[in-house]
Amino acid sequence: MxxxxxxxxxxxxxPEDKRLQKFLFNSVRNCLEKYGYEEYDAPIIEPIExxxxxxGEEIVNExxxxxxxxxxxxxxxxxxxxxxxxxxxxxxxxxxxYPLRWYSIPNLWxxxxxxxxxxxEHWQINVDIFGVDSIEAExxxxxIADEMLKTFGATSDQxxxxxxxxxxxxxxxxxxxxxxxxxAAKVIKLIDRMHKLEPVKFKTTLDEIIAESKMxxxxxxxxxxxxxKKNIEYLxxxxxxHSSLQSLELLMNMLNTQGVTNVIFDITxxxxxxxxxDVVFEIFDTNPENSRAIMGGGRYDGLVGLFxxxxxxxxxxxxxxxxxxxxxxxxxxxxxVTTETDIxxxxxxxxxxxxxxxxxxxxxxxxxxxxxITDRKLASKIKTASxxxxxxxxxxxxxxxxxxxxxxxxxPNGDEASYSVDEIVKFIKNYRxxx
Ligand code: HAM
Numbered sequence: 001m002x003x004x005x006x007x008x009x010x011x012x013x014x015p016e017d018k019r020l021q022k023f024l025f026n027s028v029r030n031c032l033e034k035y036g037y038e039e040y041d042a043p044i045i046e047p048i049e050x051x052x053x054x055x056g057e058e059i060v061n062e063x064x065x066x067x068x069x070x071x072x073x074x075x076x077x078x079x080x081x082x083x084x085x086x087x088x089x090x091x092x093x094x095x096x097x098y099p100l101r102w103y104s105i106p107n108l109w110x111x112x113x114x115x116x117x118x119x120x121e122h123w124q125i126n127v128d129i130f131g132v133d134s135i136e137a138e139x140x141x142x143x144i145a146d147e148m149l150k151t152f153g154a155t156s157d158q159x160x161x162x163x164x165x166x167x168x169x170x171x172x173x174x175x176x177x178x179x180x181x182x183x184a185a186k187v188i189k190l191i192d193r194m195h196k197l198e199p200v201k202f203k204t205t206l207d208e209i210i211a212e213s214k215m216x217x218x219x220x221x222x223x224x225x226x227x228x229k230k231n232i233e234y235l236x237x238x239x240x241x242h243s244s245l246q247s248l249e250l251l252m253n254m255l256n257t258q259g260v261t262n263v264i265f266d267i268t269x270x271x272x273x274x275x276x277x278d279v280v281f282e283i284f285d286t287n288p289e290n291s292r293a294i295m296g297g298g299r300y301d302g303l304v305g306l307f308x309x310x311x312x313x314x315x316x317x318x319x320x321x322x323x324x325x326x327x328x329x330x331x332x333x334x335x336x337v338t339t340e341t342d343i344x345x346x347x348x349x350x351x352x353x354x355x356x357x358x359x360x361x362x363x364x365x366x367x368x369x370x371x372x373i374t375d376r377k378l379a380s381k382i383k384t385a386s387x388x389x390x391x392x393x394x395x396x397x398x399x400x401x402x403x404x405x406x407x408x409x410x411x412p413n414g415d416e417a418s419y420s421v422d423e424i425v426k427f428i429k430n431y432r433x434x435x
Contacts, residue, residue: 009112009120016337021123023337024152024324025105028125031148035140037101037127042084044107048074050083053306054275063110077109081126082275082303082316089130089314090307098131098312117292117323127297128316130304135251137315138279138299139258142251145283145295145317146260153333159294161283162266163251166276166298167244176239177223183213191227192270195291232265244278251279275300281317290330295319338435342392342428343408344385345371346378349398358396358406358421365425369394386411392428 006012013021029039051060065077078084081104089096104126112118127144129137142161149159173184186209194202203224210220229235232245239245248265255263271280280298284291297317305311328334343362347355359369370390372381385393395407405418408427419427 007120009114011119011121015339019337019339020325020334021321023335024321025123025125027151028105028148028319029103031144031151032103032127035101035144037103040085040088040102040104041106042078042081042088042104044078044109045069045075046078046084048076050087051076051079053083054273054303055080055083056272056274058272059110063112065109065111078106079108079110080273080318081106081108081124082128082273082300082318085126085128085316086303086314087307089312090304090309093304093309093312096130099137100128100130102130103127117290117326119322123321124318125321126316126318128314130312130314132315133301133313135247135254135279137313138251138281139254141297141315141317142255142263142281143258143260145319146262148319149283149294149327152328152335154327154331156260156262158286158331159262159283159327160286161255161260161263161281162269163248163263163279163281164266164269164271165244165248165279166271167278168242168248169270171242171244172226172239177215177219179215179219180213183209183215187223188270191268192272194227194268227268229267230264235267248279271296271298273300275303277301279315283319285327285330287330290323290326292323292326294323294327338391339389341368341370341388341390342432343367343369343394343424344381344388344390344392345369345394345396346381346385347371347396348378349396349401351398351401354401355396358401361421362424365421367425367428382411391431394424 011017048060048064048066051064059079064079067075069075085102085104089100105123106126107121108124109121112120114120127141129141146161169188170184173179173187174181179187187206190202190205190209197205203220206220206223207217210217226235226239232240232249235245252263252265269280269282271282276298278299278301281296282293283295284293295317297315299313299315301313302311304314325334345355345359349355359371362369372384374381382393391411393409393411395409400406400418403418405420406424407416407418408424409416
């Protein structure tokens with residue numbers, strides 16, 4: 001027997017689920033288009049080299065849906081959108097008008113262990129700016145992400161925006177602690193997983209990496225100590241004076257003056273991708289029950305250049321639908337989205353062509369009408385409307401057609417009255433606007 005369950009870690013979207021998704025994405029689209037962002041898209045299958053170049057080992061070796069196509073090419077379902085959008089921009093590098101403000105909402109595929117906040121497919125709102133090399137870009141992106149969450153009713157105390165800088169991280173491990181590149185990369189990966197590990201496990205692994213690199217063991221203690229610093233001010237003076245931290249402070253001030261006050265520095269924020277070059281950021285729910293990042297992004301100035309054109313200063317972020325829904329659920333902000341069908345029409349008499357004409361007129365005037373085309377009893381037709389959560393049932397019989405008025409019943413409260421087609425249009429539009 002075939003299973004009714006979707007493939008592990010993926011979701012079916014029944015109409016009520018799709019309705020909610022549509023509502024969420026429409027709100028997001030409105031927010032982005034207000035700022036002048038334009039929507040683009042790309043194929044769901046890409047050559048694997050797109051990701052081996054700069055996305056990072058973990059995502060390529062462990063998480064791609066990699067397969068050979070019938071022509072022997074190594075391809076994958078896209079695990080992220082950033083290399084694809086960089087390809088699009090590189091493809092028209094000279095013609096495009098910068099700065100570009102682009103967005104998309106792709107379905108992405110990662111072979112992960114399914115758990116709360118992590119599935120094998122998710123939709124990710126991708127927002128990117130190409131052609132701005134100052135922190136004005138990061139500031140706008142973070143402000144938009146903040147506004148998106150607030151559009152759903154979230155307040156600043158419900159989420160926190162964490163900032164760090166790849167330039168700073170490189171300085172810290174390569175110059176300040178003087179680790180070789182390989183060990184620095186290992187330490188960065190370890191810190192990236194830090195909050196999922198027991199502190200003892202973190203420290204012993206760090207000790208091992210430092211010992212392997214033949215550095216003094218005290219460095220592991222110093223790194224561990226530094227990772228506890230919650231504020232730029234608490235860092236040692238010769239670390240704090242690094243220019244990348246001054247940019248971060250400037251960015252935080254810019255955001256604060258724009259009313260985005262829940263921004264903090266987090267020295268442990270690494271971001272998994274190799275392409276980030278400077279500022280990185282993530283948004284977290286302040287409710288510890290929902291510990292996954294809702295959104296993540298940063299500056300990646302080198303990716304467009306990989307496609308054989310002059311590089312472009314770029315920054316962007318991705319915000320996931322699964323984590324967004326978890327966040328909204330945790331804070332009781334998930335809306336109940338009702339059906340788009342305004343009226344369930346039940347024809348009663350013999351004059352069906354006149355009834356159809358009335359229904360067509362309603363539709364042409366913007367009212368969504370589903371007609372019951374079965375020959376079941378009246379009671380079961382009404383029951384169907386109620387089960388579909390359609391508020392209004394319309395009865396059209398010969399008598400109604402003669403008088404050019406139909407009966408509209410509000411199913412939940414039982415109110416009933418006769419209306420002409422134009423009166424129904426007015427009534428329904430008014431009802432919709434009050435919902
Ligand atoms: P990311 O941090 O891998 O970044 O993903 C961004 C967001 O997508 C995460 O914060 C999370 O909300 C969601 N997400 C990621 N993986 C999953 C999953 N398996 N299940 C559910 N949700 C998930 C990127 O992908 C970057 N390419 C974002 C970016 C755009 N950077 C610059 N521009």
